[in-house]
Structures are given as structure tokens and as C-alpha cells.
Amino acid sequence: MFISDLRTHVVRPTLDALGMGGAAAENLILGTGLVESGFRHLAQMGGPALGVYQCEPATYDDILRYLDRRPDIVARLRPFIAGEGLPAVSQLVWNLKFATAICRIHYWRRPGAIPADLAGQAVYWKRHYNTALGRGTVARYLECARPLTEGMTP
Template sequence: MTGLDVGQLKHCVVDPTLTGLGLGGAAAVNLLTGTALAESRGMYLKQVGGGPALGLWQMEPATHDDCWNNFLRFPVGKRLGGLLEEMLAPDLPRSAQMITNLRYACAMARIRFYRVKEALPGANDPYALSRYHKVHYNTVLGAADLAANAVYFKAALQA
């Protein structure tokens, strides 16, 4: 088993989710698709090795909660917060839905990137996308290797 089909993830989940948020475009779609591949290979729903990261985008609950507590609840993020609320299933906690709700998990990963001051990189540069992911999502403390992960962003471009 190799995980989800990259083209289906990109075109059936990522693109419509980001379009619905009003935060789409080729660079964002390729960045989020590549991030899912770099973080979980597009197949793991819980962090390998027992860490706290959840979902295809491997967001930690603390990061998820920070997005809500320090952005989505404030006027600048309120419109996006309302759109995210509409994506939620009523029977599960928000952070648990990063495992069960692909649209919500993708949207939360996009919110994480949206809060970054640096503009998105070019849509067709897998190395720039990998660097952006490493610096702004995985961070210097994370295990991501931007050179090794460029292959995942290249796959996202080609899907």
C-alpha cells in the first residue's frame, strides 16, 4: 500500500478546500499537496514513533490550538474561522478531526502557512516549496530535510 493517489488528493481535497477558503492558487495547492507528502507520505494519520502530530499534514494539537487561539478567534481571522467551523463534524473535538476530516486538516495546514509573513514561493519550483515548508511549517527543530523532500513537492507539481 502506498497511500492516497497524489492527483486525487490534490484535485479532490486540496484544491477545493483552498478555493473554498479563498486561499487557493497553484502555489498554495502545490505547497499543501507537497506538505502532506513530506509530512506523512500521504498515508499516515498519526505520527510514526508515537509523537503528537495528527493527520496527513501532521499538525500537532498545540499548533492547531494556537491557530484558533491566536488568529482565528480575532477579527483578522474571523471570516476564515467561520469557514472552518462549517467544515467541522459536531461529534468530535476539533483537533481529532485532523485525523478524520481531510478538508479540515488541509484547511488548518493552510491557515498555518497563511499566518507567515513571507509570500508563497513560485508554484513550479519544488525546491522553493520544500524550503518554505521546512522553514515555516516543519521549522528548524523539525526532522524535515528540504533537499530530500523536494521530490514530494515535485510529485505535487506533476499531479
């Protein structure tokens, strides 16, 4: 299954290298990709968001400002960056490990622990990723992330 491959070869090693891993984080990142793009789109249809996690350029810029104050995180992020310095937002389109790291760092800055269960993660995604003004819904997250219930890691 593609989700299992993503977990094993992209998400888990990226999160572990960042020191931001664990089962809940893995499932939240995979759930985010499933609801945001279905892991089928590299650019938002009719919008500015980029990559499989659909990160908007303004959000990316905000994350870069955060990273300016966190050289410890930048050092852990460095292996996933192609080229020198912090890359342009376009790297989210073609660099899957970097995009995964940016998605995780986005959540890392948010308060509260990531819930262990899918329903809790759906609410967490809506509050901290899609936001109150976003068109996404908790129900849509649960529908899209259903494949994770087969592969939820203990």
C-alpha cells in the same frame, strides 16, 4: 493518480472556499502531505502530530487562538467542521478537508508569498512548517514532493 484526486476533490475546493487558493498554495499543501506523512499515516510514528499533514496539538491550539481573532476565516472554515464550534484536534485525523484547511491556515499566518517553484516551496516548508528545529530537510521535501513535478499547475 492519488495526488491528482486529492488536488481535484480535496485541496483545490477547500482552498478556494477559504479564499486562500492558487497553484502555489495547492502544491505547497500537497508537498506538505507528501513529506510529512506520504499521505499514508494519520498519526505520527512515535510523536504527537495528527492527520496527513502531521499537525502537532500545540500548533493546532495556536491556530485556534489565531482563529478566535478572525471570525471572517472561521466563517469560511465552518463548512469543513463536523459538529458545533471549533473541533478537538482529533478531527484532523478523519476530516481531510478540515485538516487541509488547518494546514493552509497555518501557512496563511506566515510572511511572504508562497514560492511558485518546488525548490522554493521546500525552503518555505522547512522555515514555516517543519521549523529550524525539525528533523525534516529541504532535500527530503524535494524527494518526497517529486510526484508534484508531473502535476504542477501553471
